[in-house]
Amino acid sequence: MALLRSFWLWAALVIVVGAVATTTDLIGVNKFIYFAGYVVLQYVVLATAWNIMGGYMGYVNFGSAGFFAVGTYTSVVLYNLIGADPLLAIPIAGVVSGLIGFGTGYLTLRLRGVFFAIATLALAVVLETLMVNWDYVGGASGAYILRPREYPVFGDYTRYLFFLMLVLAVMSLAVARWIERSKIGRGFAAIRDDELAAECAGVPTLKLKLISTTVSGFLMGVAGAPFAFYVSFVEPVSAFNLIYAVNAIAMPMVGGTTTWIGPLIGALLLGTSQEVARVTISSELNLLIVGALLIFFVIVAPEGITGLVRKWWRRNR
Numbered sequence: 001m002a003l004l005r006s007f008w009l010w011a012a013l014v015i016v017v018g019a020v021a022t023t024t025d026l027i028g029v030n031k032f033i034y035f036a037g038y039v040v041l042q043y044v045v046l047a048t049a050w051n052i053m054g055g056y057m058g059y060v061n062f063g064s065a066g067f068f069a070v071g072t073y074t075s076v077v078l079y080n081l082i083g084a085d086p087l088l089a090i091p092i093a094g095v096v097s098g099l100i101g102f103g104t105g106y107l108t109l110r111l112r113g114v115f116f117a118i119a120t121l122a123l124a125v126v127l128e129t130l131m132v133n134w135d136y137v138g139g140a141s142g143a144y145i146l147r148p149r150e151y152p153v154f155g156d157y158t159r160y161l162f163f164l165m166l167v168l169a170v171m172s173l174a175v176a177r178w179i180e181r182s183k184i185g186r187g188f189a190a191i192r193d194d195e196l197a198a199e200c201a202g203v204p205t206l207k208l209k210l211i212s213t214t215v216s217g218f219l220m221g222v223a224g225a226p227f228a229f230y231v232s233f234v235e236p237v238s239a240f241n242l243i244y245a246v247n248a249i250a251m252p253m254v255g256g257t258t259t260w261i262g263p264l265i266g267a268l269l270l271g272t273s274q275e276v277a278r279v280t281i282s283s284e285l286n287l288l289i290v291g292a293l294l295i296f297f298v299i300v301a302p303e304g305i306t307g308l309v310r311k312w313w314r315r316n317r
Helices: 002-026 032-054 064-082 086-108 114-132 157-180 183-193 195-200 205-224 227-231 242-255 261-280 283-300 304-316
Strands: none
Touching (some): 032 064, 032 205, 032 261, 064 205, 064 242, 183 195, 242 283, 261 304
């Protein structure tokens, strides 16, 4: 019931923001706003997905780009088979990525610390190798998706993808917020603080870790599903780009990893900075911006922006 109430609260926000976005387009706002906004919202979903496992539970996942690419290539397969629209591709891509997350968790979650991180990185490499050698999805040469120029009601197709990603971002935040305040979230926190003590206290650690990897994988796949329609051309180098793995880790750390709002703050800050730099200076600065901000926050504010706000609030109460 709490999840349902949270969902309807965020759904109302989606409708309001979507109405504003459509209105601004009607009065002549540059379409690049939707193009860049899609990327920022995509990172909101990806950062939130990473935080469910990396922030709430303390298991660092370096394979975010792999799950993201699974969602992207699921869309490519569905498009080649039946000409699927993103509305159909998104839930299927989420299920496929969630199942891979469940399988990966079952095989690797007995590992801890750096060993688990290396295992997730290896998974991304294996998945990329499979896509490079799979001719049905274009292999190393890539695959084209011929999307329409316009979409009913929304008009421009980019605006449609922007609104779709906005809905996905809100839903992912609603899920993360519900998990944080639920019994599952308290179990995640116990594992993060001391997994051995949590096991001794009767916390079902393996079950919770499997839930975490499945939900996280599902949301990463959902984030990647519309990407094929966004870029119209998919190849392994772009789908498995290092920037997705780096941003998925950096954004929650900048915003704060122990709360649902941290990834949102980090994604809005870093994502917007990268898009501004892409247009005004160079797209090659993306990793530099992320690296510099990440180093700054690790040194100055290891608990992220939300941690700084909490400290300031306690000091001034």
